[in-house]
Amino acid sequence: xxxxxxxxxxxxxxxxxxxxxxxxxxxxxxxxxxxxxxxxxxxxxxxxxxxxxxxxxxxxxxxxx
Ligand SMILES: [Zn+2]
Numbered sequence: 001x002x003x004x005x006x007x008x009x010x011x012x013x014x015x016x017x018x019x020x021x022x023x024x025x026x027x028x029x030x031x032x033x034x035x036x037x038x039x040x041x042x043x044x045x046x047x048x049x050x051x052x053x054x055x056x057x058x059x060x061x062x063x064x065x
Pocket of ligand 1: 019020021022023024025026027049050051052053054055056057
């Protein structure tokens with residue numbers, strides 16, 4: 001009789017999926033050519049991830065598209 005052997009699986013209370021688009025950072029690299037001080041150079045200010053709205057992850061499990 002091995003009743004009561006219910007394994008308690010550790011399920012996180014809040015399951016979330018890291019955003020595939022920004023990698024969880026909430027920002028996407030957005031290099032632009034800019035002239036600074038008369039010198040053309042690349043500026044990467046980044047831009048907010050429109051996919052996850054800069055949250056970086058989604059609630060629940062979202063399969064990669
Ligand atoms: Zn994102």
